[in-house]
Amino acid sequence: LATPGYEIHLCDVAEEALNKGFAGIEKSLSRFVKAKHLTEKEAEEVRSRITGFTDMETALREVDLVVEAAPENMELKKQIFHDLDRFTRPDAILATNTSELSVTAIASATTRPERVVGMHWFNPPPVMRLVEIVRGTDTSQETIEMIMQVSEQAGKETVVVKDVQGFVTSRAISAHMLECMRILEEGVASAEDIDKAVRLGLNYPMGPFELADYVGLDTMLFASDGMVEAYGDRFRAPQTLRKLVEAGHLGRKTGKGFYDYTKKPETVSAKK
Ligand SMILES: CCCCCCCCCCCCC[C@H](O)CC(=O)SCCNC(=O)CCNC(=O)[C@H](O)C(C)(C)COP(=O)(O)OP(=O)(O)OC[C@H]1O[C@@H](n2cnc3c(N)ncnc32)[C@H](O)[C@@H]1OP(=O)(O)O
Numbered sequence: 001l002a003t004p005g006y007e008i009h010l011c012d013v014a015e016e017a018l019n020k021g022f023a024g025i026e027k028s029l030s031r032f033v034k035a036k037h038l039t040e041k042e043a044e045e046v047r048s049r050i051t052g053f054t055d056m057e058t059a060l061r062e063v064d065l066v067v068e069a070a071p072e073n074m075e076l077k078k079q080i081f082h083d084l085d086r087f088t089r090p091d092a093i094l095a096t097n098t099s100e101l102s103v104t105a106i107a108s109a110t111t112r113p114e115r116v117v118g119m120h121w122f123n124p125p126p127v128m129r130l131v132e133i134v135r136g137t138d139t140s141q142e143t144i145e146m147i148m149q150v151s152e153q154a155g156k157e158t159v160v161v162k163d164v165q166g167f168v169t170s171r172a173i174s175a176h177m178l179e180c181m182r183i184l185e186e187g188v189a190s191a192e193d194i195d196k197a198v199r200l201g202l203n204y205p206m207g208p209f210e211l212a213d214y215v216g217l218d219t220m221l222f223a224s225d226g227m228v229e230a231y232g233d234r235f236r237a238p239q240t241l242r243k244l245v246e247a248g249h250l251g252r253k254t255g256k257g258f259y260d261y262t263k264k265p266e267t268v269s270a271k272k
């Protein structure tokens with residue numbers, strides 16, 4: 001959002017977390033400069049539009065739009081939205097990047113449910129082309145249109161969907177990924193070969209295990225548990241995923257998940 005010209009207040013709970021965020025932004029900007037999508041001067045302008053904060057009250061003063069992207073946990077999100085409601089101007093729009101939780105329930109923690117909306121981005125957000133906009137029970141049409149406009153300014157296509165658990169995209173991807181996990185647990189093929197089969201045979205850009213490590217296994221497990229509550233066993237996470245999360249192996253962000261990223265790159269994935 002800093003690329004099309006918005007002034008951004010990036011807020012996280014601690015300096016260390018904030019620095020991780022800035023490091024991710026830096027990596028993306030240097031890829032864009034290398035690919036000549038941005039000049040070095042434009043990248044510098046993007047950097048200058050992003051200010052870091054660890055104090056939410058200061059960060060939120062005078063903002064027009066908040067995009068919350070804290071961990072996928074309803075109680076945490078409700079607490080954050082309660083604070084967003086207290087600290088922002090009454091006309092500010094409050095969006096959540098939740099992958100599958102009820103936007104309506106999150107909005108119930110505020111006094112402005114008509115200005116609460118789902119703004120679901122995809123990883124990596126600078127590259128993926130869609131923003132899935134989720135209309136909660138009380139979300140106003142004006143709010144939806146504002147999010148469509150902002151998304152389009154960021155070069156994204158949009159779809160507006162109803163507020164059902166998992167919306168369109170998380171339900172669709174979960175079905176695929178969970179079936180691949182069952183194939184792995186049945187011993188039909190290795191994670192490397194399932195990834196290779198899906199990539200080369202089905203022409204997906206990433207296999208299911210590479211993608212799970214990329215998204216984060218904790219986020220995957222939270223999302224699948226949320227969908228079990230709504231739809232029952234068809235979204236139940238297999239034990240392999242649960243054990244990896246219990247062991248703290250959360251994918252790329254911890255260095256280990258289905259693959260071990262601390263090893264030499266060529267041994268990490270079957271990707272050619
Ligand atoms: C098995 C576990 C079961 C668990 C079940 C539980 C189910 C629960 C499911 C819930 C899911 C929630 C998910 C979430 O809410 C929503 C999501 O985010 S879903 C994930 C969506 N993302 C994808 O599917 C990504 C798929 N991968 C890709 O599209 C590509 O691989 C890639 C990441 C774009 C990389 O492309 P490649 O061609 O492979 O590699 P390159 O390095 O050549 O990159 C191409 C191009 O993109 C630029 N680029 C890549 N990354 C970045 C970045 N971070 N920033 C900026 N630019 C980037 C790169 O520079 C290249 O640019 P070019 O040179 O071509 O100009």
Ligand SMILES: NC(=O)c1ccc[n+]([C@@H]2O[C@H](COP(=O)([O-])OP(=O)(O)OC[C@H]3O[C@@H](n4cnc5c(N)ncnc54)[C@H](O)[C@@H]3O)[C@@H](O)[C@H]2O)c1
Pocket residue numbers: 011012013014017068069070071072073080097098099100120121122123214215216219253
């Ligand atoms: N990982 C993905 O690919 C992806 C894609 C689309 C949507 N999402 C959604 O985005 C959200 C975040 O997912 P993630 O995988 O990035 O999680 P993550 O755990 O990797 O990152 C969460 C971030 O939120 C910060 N945080 C924790 N508590 C906070 C608080 N009280 N206030 C402000 N910041 C806080 C953490 O320090 C961390 O930087 C979830 O709702 C997830 O479903 C994730």
